Amino acid sequence: ADAIAFTGAHQAGIVTPAQDRLHFVAFDVVTKDRARLVRMLKDWTAAAARLTAGRDAGEIGAVGGILEAPPDDTGEAIGLPASGLTLTVGFGPTLFRDAAGKDRFGIAAQRPAALVDLPHFPGDLIEAPISGGDICVQACANDPQVAVHAIRNLARIGMGVVTVRWSQLGFGRTSSTTRDQATPRNMFGFKDGTANLKAEETDLLRDHLWVQPGDGPAWMTGGAYVVTRKVRMLIETWDRTSLGEQEDIIGRTKGSGAPLGRADEFDEPDLEAKRPDGEPVIAIDSHVRLAHPTQNSNARMLRRGYNFVDGSDGLGRLNAGLFFIGYQRDPRTAFVPVQLNLARHDAMNEYVRHVSSGIFACPPGVTGASDYWGSTLF
Ligand code: HEM
Numbered sequence: 001a002d003a004i005a006f007t008g009a010h011q012a013g014i015v016t017p018a019q020d021r022l023h024f025v026a027f028d029v030v031t032k033d034r035a036r037l038v039r040m041l042k043d044w045t046a047a048a049a050r051l052t053a054g055r056d057a058g059e060i061g062a063v064g065g066i067l068e069a070p071p072d073d074t075g076e077a078i079g080l081p082a083s084g085l086t087l088t089v090g091f092g093p094t095l096f097r098d099a100a101g102k103d104r105f106g107i108a109a110q111r112p113a114a115l116v117d118l119p120h121f122p123g124d125l126i127e128a129p130i131s132g133g134d135i136c137v138q139a140c141a142n143d144p145q146v147a148v149h150a151i152r153n154l155a156r157i158g159m160g161v162v163t164v165r166w167s168q169l170g171f172g173r174t175s176s177t178t179r180d181q182a183t184p185r186n187m188f189g190f191k192d193g194t195a196n197l198k199a200e201e202t203d204l205l206r207d208h209l210w211v212q213p214g215d216g217p218a219w220m221t222g223g224a225y226v227v228t229r230k231v232r233m234l235i236e237t238w239d240r241t242s243l244g245e246q247e248d249i250i251g252r253t254k255g256s257g258a259p260l261g262r263a264d265e266f267d268e269p270d271l272e273a274k275r276p277d278g279e280p281v282i283a284i285d286s287h288v289r290l291a292h293p294t295q296n297s298n299a300r301m302l303r304r305g306y307n308f309v310d311g312s313d314g315l316g317r318l319n320a321g322l323f324f325i326g327y328q329r330d331p332r333t334a335f336v337p338v339q340l341n342l343a344r345h346d347a348m349n350e351y352v353r354h355v356s357s358g359i360f361a362c363p364p365g366v367t368g369a370s371d372y373w374g375s376t377l378f
Contacts, residue, residue: 170306
């Protein structure tokens with residue numbers, strides 16, 4: 001009952017009601033052999049179809065095989081249900097051409113213009129070893145063990161073809177992606193996802209999320225581009241900031257999540273409203289104003305991020321933050337201009353550090369048993 005359909009026009013894990021847990025992985029492709037890469041993508045697809053149905057990664061299973069061979073499933077999800085698992089694949093810029101400009105797999109001409117190399121944004125502290133990657137897989141589930149099990153088994157199946165470049169665990173989704181989900185909170189304690197694109201808003205999803213025919217190479221039609229940003233939060237500094245200042249930085253009240261000056265969470269922010277002293281009610285450098293579509297040529301995206309705490313940093317601070325995930329039809333007109341606006345002006349910048357960055361082209365959904373991840377590209 002808690003299994004989410006793997007096949008469909010679009011990949012699951014994008015407008016799917018955001019699950020509670022994340023394991024996001026980026027792989028480097030280590031083979032030069034296109035046929036081996038395609039073979040692995042087919043094997044991954046078959047495994048993903050089984051895993052999302054709550055089954056073992058392989059046909060034989062964790063304990064069904066001979067004693068002389070390693071099992072085709074690692075076993076730690078035995079007895080666990082599907083737990084709403086979704087697996088979403090994407091292809092990074094470096095899959096198309098390597099750093100020397102070489103067409104690695106005969107697909108360089110298929111690289112969409114929208115799959116840009118993200119620029120350096122002001123203040124960026126991006127660490128290369130935890131950024132980029134040739135292929136990403138986003139695993140979301142309501143049980144962390146199920147999400148980790150899925151990524152582990154894909155890495156195992158990919159041995160010799162891909163290596164894990166970096167991966168990120170997340171908990172406590174920071175965005176609702178459907179109207180009937182209550183808005184969760186991020187590590188700043190604020191509701192996150194209020195003004196997000198929602199699954200029910202099909203006209204907006206067509207205009208701002210799904211790649212449309214004619215947007216670029218046909219293989220991406222029905223897909224979406226994902227941008228990931230690991231944003232470290234300086235929570236100890238934040239926690240010494242007054243409630244009023246916290247609310248001014250976000251532009252919303254901490255309790256209900258209503259825009260400052262309005263009553264309800266889902267009221268539209270009034271960016272024109274002035275206080276008696278003539279200052280704007282929603283500050284000029286507040287996050288909500290700077291990220292608002294009206295300040296960014298109507299840019300919208302579907303945010304699907306997660307909180308993280310990667311232990312502590314040895315200096316008495318929690319290594320905490322937000323793993324931002326944003327899906328969109330074209331990063332050139334959505335993430336890039338919005339993040340440029342935020343990087344330049346956002347009062348929140350004093351409390352956050354962007355340490356990892358990724359961009360991937362997520363193809364449309366697989367249509368049935370004979371289809372596979374990347375079939376429209378290869
Ligand atoms: C809105 C927090 C990073 C884009 C919000 C809201 C909060 C928030 C609390 C208001 C509630 C909502 O509508 O969801 C944060 C935190 C971040 C972060 C804590 C980093 C640690 C980003 C980044 C982007 C972004 C990197 C994209 C470049 C947006 C957008 C909105 C928003 C588009 C909706 C604005 C509107 O239409 O009112 N964010 N955010 N945020 N954020 Fe962020």
